[in-house]
Amino acid sequence: MLSAVEGILLSIAASEAVLGILGDGLIALVNCTDCARNKRLSRIGFILISLAISRICLMWLLISEAYIKIVSPKLLSPTNIIVHISFLWIIISQLSVWFATSLSIFYFVKIANFSHYIFLWLKRKINRVFLFLLGCLLVSWLFSFPVAVKIVKDNKVQYINTSWQIGKRKSELILHYAFTNVGVFLFFVVTLIVCFLLVISLWRHSKRMQLRESGFRDLNTEVHVKAIKVLISFIILFILHFTGIAINVICVFIPENNLLFIFGLIIIFIYPCCHSFILILANNRLKQGSVRILQQLKCSEKGKDLRVT
Template identity: 30%
Template sequence: MNSESVPRSFWSRRMIPIQISIFFMIVYVLECLVIIVQSSLTVVRLGREWVQVKRLSPVDMILTSLGICRFCQLWSSMLFNFFSYFHPHYVFWYFGIVWEFTNTLSFWLTSLLAIFYCVKVSSFSHTIFLWLKWRIVKLVPWLLLGSLLISCVSIIFSAIRNHIRIQLNSMRHFPRNSTVTERLETFLHRYSIYHQGIVLALPFLLFLASTVLLMASLSQHMRQMKHHHTGLSSASLKAPATALRSLAIFLIFFTSYFLTILISILGALIDKKSWYWVWEAVIYAIVSIHSTSLMLSSPTLKRVFKVRCWGLEAA
């Protein structure tokens, strides 16, 4: 979903069969509900952990914040998409603003999670890494606050941009102002593309750098283990190999999500106006898989799932 791309009316979309649109609309809703349930379970379970032990690990703090963020993001996405799809002549910019804010915040929180794992797990001996390894746990609350503040600042410009666009739309019926209005709208559209692209690209590049560094560190560690311990069993290499596979999956799906959002902002490569619900279903299928991988990155949640699965097997 992109707050800048308000879809056309329901009855004007006849480039694909209506049955296909309805099918992917249902798929999109189911995906959103799955992510909402995942986010709710994450927040409830980690919140209960915080109540019981009066503390949360840095990873669980990030995941709790991300769960709350995703919960709000998915509800704002559904409200914006359905309202603007069935009522195209109204501007539901406030839902779009909420979605844009939560989407930006989710990017920063995901990059923060990648940075934390990179600092704690990687075996680099550089002075900066050693200093961060010692300080990162205490820095996480401040980094969470910083992510929130950056997202708030970025959304202020989006709110001002939307307010100006609404004022320009109200001036369309003045013939003398039509040329000026069109030029201002073109400028705002280009500014919106650059603004959203930069806002999302910065945390994504931090995520990409952190993940690649961590994968390089794990690969180096595996090579050293094989070289210095020639008789090492395959079981000893299983943990780093599994971590590498998990990181690769995490990298692929978050990169896919970034690219789909970027394409959505640019409005390129596909005809979103005729394939609107297909595109939304693709985006949130990626988000669903990404949310699942995030849940499994928490030791607390994995321990809960193992206990539940063991209880089901025993029953």
């Protein structure tokens, strides 16, 4: 039975998941509508649609697993169910981070302004960079799946053996979890580096424009300052997301602590929930498309009410 505090925190996590699904759903819907209207799918449109869908799937998986684990943990006891959930987690979580990394690199190449030869090469060979990242993702999956199966088998042994072997298994389990998340950590580091470089480029450009305008900001300067704020918020949210994942991994060793598990879940959901709305508010196309879709939904609801009456 959940305590009052656990119930409140679980409700907060569920609310974050619902808001995140709505925000990412709007992003995917706007880009799909633009794709149908223009009869072509741009690279940025594909990345945004895929990122939104992967985050929606990730939030559904996490919130469903959380409710089952807290309300009826016996449903997760069969080994094959745990293996399937582990495979889904590996595929969806790494896909979500991969698309977030691709989005960061896309904006970095399009917006940043560096004269270094590595950056110039990156702009020319951007397709190869995406193919390289895709290869890294596939390799990460190939290495992570066997380790996930081993983790499940080790957990089964862990609960039936002696306390000395439990301690030994826990140390091995930490290494296994670290190994299955190497790909995620790699993409996470690449995303942070790219975002920091993009912030530096935008900050330098805004400073140059301020000096050129004798201290007065023009419209372009405001746009760059806004982009810097968006990127910094994205970095903070991304770090919080991985902090929440680390907390939930720690909860594997203390499964009876539901409060810590739910708290980690709340931190995990902050990123997909807030970042989707930041993308919508910071992008005029997404903002206008979202408003248009919401107005159409509102009009259709009014039409249904009139038909009923």
